[in-house]
Amino acid sequence: MQDTFLRNIRYLRISVTDRCNLRCKYCLPEDVEFFDNSEILTYDEIYKISYVMSNMGVDTIRMTGGEPLLRADCVDLISDIKKLPNIQKVRITTNGIYLTKYIDRLSKIGIDGLNISLDTLDAKLFHEMTGADRFNKVWDGIMAALERNIKVKINVVLIKGMNEHEIIPLTRLAEKYPIDVRFIELMPIDVCSSLKLEGVQYDYIMDIISSVYHDISLDSTEKGLGPAKYFKSSTMKGSIGFIDPMSHGFCDNCNRLRLTSEGFLKLCLYHNDGTNLRDLLRSGISDDSLQLAILEALRQKPLQHFFNDCAGFKTMSKIGG
Ligand code: SAM
Numbered sequence: 001m002q003d004t005f006l007r008n009i010r011y012l013r014i015s016v017t018d019r020c021n022l023r024c025k026y027c028l029p030e031d032v033e034f035f036d037n038s039e040i041l042t043y044d045e046i047y048k049i050s051y052v053m054s055n056m057g058v059d060t061i062r063m064t065g066g067e068p069l070l071r072a073d074c075v076d077l078i079s080d081i082k083k084l085p086n087i088q089k090v091r092i093t094t095n096g097i098y099l100t101k102y103i104d105r106l107s108k109i110g111i112d113g114l115n116i117s118l119d120t121l122d123a124k125l126f127h128e129m130t131g132a133d134r135f136n137k138v139w140d141g142i143m144a145a146l147e148r149n150i151k152v153k154i155n156v157v158l159i160k161g162m163n164e165h166e167i168i169p170l171t172r173l174a175e176k177y178p179i180d181v182r183f184i185e186l187m188p189i190d191v192c193s194s195l196k197l198e199g200v201q202y203d204y205i206m207d208i209i210s211s212v213y214h215d216i217s218l219d220s221t222e223k224g225l226g227p228a229k230y231f232k233s234s235t236m237k238g239s240i241g242f243i244d245p246m247s248h249g250f251c252d253n254c255n256r257l258r259l260t261s262e263g264f265l266k267l268c269l270y271h272n273d274g275t276n277l278r279d280l281l282r283s284g285i286s287d288d289s290l291q292l293a294i295l296e297a298l299r300q301k302p303l304q305h306f307f308n309d310c311a312g313f314k315t316m317s318k319i320g321g
Contacts, residue, residue, distance in 0.1 A: 017261050050081045119163050228243045
């Protein structure tokens with residue numbers, strides 16, 4: 001399936017819940033209100049949308065949230081979606097807290113990769129940044145995934161005055177383990193503006209890393225369908241990735257759509273355009289008509305985000321970060 005700018009759309013990110021068991025300062029506002037359960041897509045609704053979109057050319061799906069592993073049916077859902085004929089990869093973005101609980105089942109169904117969010121290696125700072133004293137739980141989850149040879153990427157968001165001093169310790173994870181460590185630039189969602197949180201940008205992070213890893217160079221190995229660009233030093237088992245929407249554009253090759261937990265098909269993380277698939281499903285729409293509604297929405301997919309002009313938008317957990 002192609003959008004009007006001839007970009008090939010093959011990647012769907014599904015937020016399976018807006019709820020989270022962490023309260024990362026830059027992600028969830030303290031006064032966040034969650035959707036009522038009746039508003040959240042059911043298992044069958046998520047499966048149906050995945051089925052229809054896989055027939056339209058989506059071959060890669062990521063489960064996110066909120067915290068996807070808070071949903072008790074998440075692993076079964078992934079297992080069923082993985083069996084759809086056109087689906088090649090299903091991965092999860094998780095905070096890792098429930099990984100030790102589900103890792104054997106995830107390994108058994110052949111999960112294609114885990115992106116685990118970890119902004120600090122300091123247990124005390126982890127508690128401060130997330131509101132939960134769960135660093136060890138996340139770490140055990142990462143180790144459990146590695147022991148089962150599941151591909152792990154660590155997502156790091158650096159905030160000035162908070163965890164920016166951990167660039168090198170976090171980078172060293174890629175030296176010690178076969179892990180890709182990805183630095184994601186802070187995007188200006190509402191809570192970041194109100195707390196005056198300032199992110200750390202690509203150039204600064206790269207300067208620090210290359211002052212220690214002198215031979216760091218572009219790693220062009222295929223790593224997935226996302227916008228990250230990767231670098232590697234000869235001493236590293238994994239790579240260092242950058243997702244830098246603030247300092248560099250990455251919309252030219254955008255291949256993705258997002259399904260929010262309440263069933264809104266969102267065409268871009270930044271823009272609000274899209275269509276409510278849940279209401280269509282609940283009105284008893286046929287698969288063919290659902291496909292037409294998706295194609296109709298796709299015509300509105302914008303060329304690019306405008307994060308740099310952005311005063312703020314609603315929380316990441318509602319959209320599916
Ligand atoms: N609960 C899961 C997790 O922690 O990975 C999935 C949802 S979380 C919203 C997905 C990713 O979005 C995390 O890596 C998080 O760091 C990132 N994120 C949240 N708010 C962000 C922001 N304002 N700018 C950049 N990344 C953000």
